[in-house]
Amino acid sequence: MSDSPTGPLERTPLYDLHRELGARLVPFAGYEMPVQYPTGILAEHAHTRTAAGLFDVSHMGQVRLTAKPGHDAARALEAIVPGDILGLEPGQQRYTQFTTAEAGITDDLMVTSTGDHLLLVVNAACKHADLAHLRQSLAASCEIEPMFARGLLALQGPLASAVLARLAPQVATMKFMTGAFVIIDGARCYVTRSGYTGGDGFEISTPADAAAAIARKLLAEPEVKPIGLGARDSLRLEAGLCLYGHDMDTTTTPNEAGLLWSIAKRRREQGGFPGAAIVQRQIAEGAPRRRVGLLSDGKAIAREGAEIVVSGAIVGKVTSGGFAPTLGRAVAMGYVERAHAATGTKVDLMVRGKPVAAEIVPMPFVKHAYYRG
Amino acid sequence: MASVRYSEEHEWVRLDGDVATIGITDYAQQQLGDVVFVEVPQVGRKVEKGESVAVVESVKAASDIFAPVSGEVVEANAALADSPGDINAEPMGKGWFFKLRIADQAQLDGLMDEAAYDAFVKSLG
Numbered sequence: 001m002s003d004s005p006t007g008p009l010e011r012t013p014l015y016d017l018h019r020e021l022g023a024r025l026v027p028f029a030g031y032e033m034p035v036q037y038p039t040g041i042l043a044e045h046a047h048t049r050t051a052a053g054l055f056d057v058s059h060m061g062q063v064r065l066t067a068k069p070g071h072d073a074a075r076a077l078e079a080i081v082p083g084d085i086l087g088l089e090p091g092q093q094r095y096t097q098f099t100t101a102e103a104g105i106t107d108d109l110m111v112t113s114t115g116d117h118l119l120l121v122v123n124a125a126c127k128h129a130d131l132a133h134l135r136q137s138l139a140a141s142c143e144i145e146p147m148f149a150r151g152l153l154a155l156q157g158p159l160a161s162a163v164l165a166r167l168a169p170q171v172a173t174m175k176f177m178t179g180a181f182v183i184i185d186g187a188r189c190y191v192t193r194s195g196y197t198g199g200d201g202f203e204i205s206t207p208a209d210a211a212a213a214i215a216r217k218l219l220a221e222p223e224v225k226p227i228g229l230g231a232r233d234s235l236r237l238e239a240g241l242c243l244y245g246h247d248m249d250t251t252t253t254p255n256e257a258g259l260l261w262s263i264a265k266r267r268r269e270q271g272g273f274p275g276a277a278i279v280q281r282q283i284a285e286g287a288p289r290r291r292v293g294l295l296s297d298g299k300a301i302a303r304e305g306a307e308i309v310v311s312g313a314i315v316g317k318v319t320s321g322g323f324a325p326t327l328g329r330a331v332a333m334g335y336v337e338r339a340h341a342a343t344g345t346k347v348d349l350m351v352r353g354k355p356v357a358a359e360i361v362p363m364p365f366v367k368h369a370y371y372r373g
Numbered sequence: 374m375a376s377v378r379y380s381e382e383h384e385w386v387r388l389d390g391d392v393a394t395i396g397i398t399d400y401a402q403q404q405l406g407d408v409v410f411v412e413v414p415q416v417g418r419k420v421e422k423g424e425s426v427a428v429v430e431s432v433k434a435a436s437d438i439f440a441p442v443s444g445e446v447v448e449a450n451a452a453l454a455d456s457p458g459d460i461n462a463e464p465m466g467k468g469w470f471f472k473l474r475i476a477d478q479a480q481l482d483g484l485m486d487e488a489a490y491d492a493f494v495k496s497l498g
Binding site: 035036040041042043045230231234299300301303322323325330352 | 406407409410412428430431432433434435454461
């Protein structure tokens with residue numbers, strides 16, 4: 001989890017708050033970020049699954065696209081992502097990827113339409129490359145505004161809605177994957193009902209100078225505790241969600257990564273995004289390998305890089321693995337050759353040179369709990 | 374009276390007769406964070422000083438535990454399999470890893486006493 005370029009580390013608007021809260025700060029994607037607070041990752045994980053956890057994700061890249069006169073930002077963006085952006089109604093959000101001509105993935109992102117603009121949230125470690133890619137591809141049709149100084153707070157968990165509604169009542173009726181402008185603590189924020197934990201929750205984009213005050217207000221609510229990157233990773237793993245640079249990268253196609261659900265029928269048929277021919281061919285013929293969930297019998301944890309073996313032959317590799325606190329056992333995901341990727345297949349995961357018996361299972365490992373109204 | 378010595382790998386060694394009980398220090402468990410899995414050595418295994426003999430996994434990562442002295446494993450803490458959290462709660466008590474019948478008591482001289490270990494931890498910042 002430490003894709004950190006060299007050079008001085010940047011700080012988010014919540015840096016002082018993290019220090020006050022006793023966070024352990026680590027370099028992450030060029031930022032000094034909290035990996036955990038004094039209660040520890042297990043307690044933070046459990047709190048997010050049962051109450052409400054507040055995450056600082058201000059290191060992620062927020063970019064605003066606005067169509068230039070005579071152009072359409074959604075149409076322009078569709079030239080570089082396979083998602084259905086033209087079909088986004090104002091206030092709707094969608095998950096998609098930036099793809100290469102070989103149908104590899106250079107980043108994954110959320111896109112929300114406000115009606116006037118498209119708001120993008122991309123991964124921290126990729127944001128400068130993504131911005132360059134956007135400028136190179138869309139400069140003729142869109143104004144491209146990086147908003148890297150803005151705050152981004154994620155409030156996640158079954159009590160997130162009740163808590164945030166105390167500060168902004170209209171969020172209670174928002175549905176999963178929708179967004180709206182909301183005044184919180186006097187600041188104009190953009191809130192989406194989404195997240196990276198598999199549970200209900202919100203991401204709150206704030207003006208840079210309002211982020212810390214809003215975070216303190218949320219933390220003052222009895223249900224809310226601060227959560228670090230450590231639990232963010234274990235939560236998303238339980239939810240079966242991909243981590244860019246680990247579970248997908250330029251060598252994996254959306255088909256292989258199990259992300260075809262994010263490519264609408266129109267886009268599958270019409271193509272018009274980088275790598276479309278390969279995506280279409282893999283839809284017709286099947287992808288050569290697939291991302292699968294892996295559940296092992298013992299307690300030993302197969303981590304990223306562990307080989308996946310069937311009858312003595314290597315058929316794949318673990319790309320994320322760890323302890324799933326909700327289940328009290330180890331889980332993993334990885335890529336497996338198509339012939340061995342069926343649910344129920346028995347495999348061995350090589351952990352420190354020893355085979356650990358495991359089975360290919362459907363994901364998520366912990367049921368999603370999104371609010372669909 | 375049992376004396377406790379410490380290694381630069383943040384292990385403690387408590388000698389009682391010719392049997393040394395080995396675990397990790399409070400500093401080590403704090404650095405690891407929540408421990409979720411432990412692999413302890415087989416009884417009867419002969420280990421060399423510096424050899425990897427056990428594994429401790431936190432939510433974040435797996436770490437090797439090295440034998441701070443040479444010897445033969447006479448007991449391993451089987452209870453850790455079901456309660457790895459003992460290592461966080463009582464690193465120098467219930468959270469011990471294994472016991473060695475040590476071959477050469479002189480190897481203990483290469484380890485630090487408590488004052489030296491405290492100074493070593495301070496020097497790490």
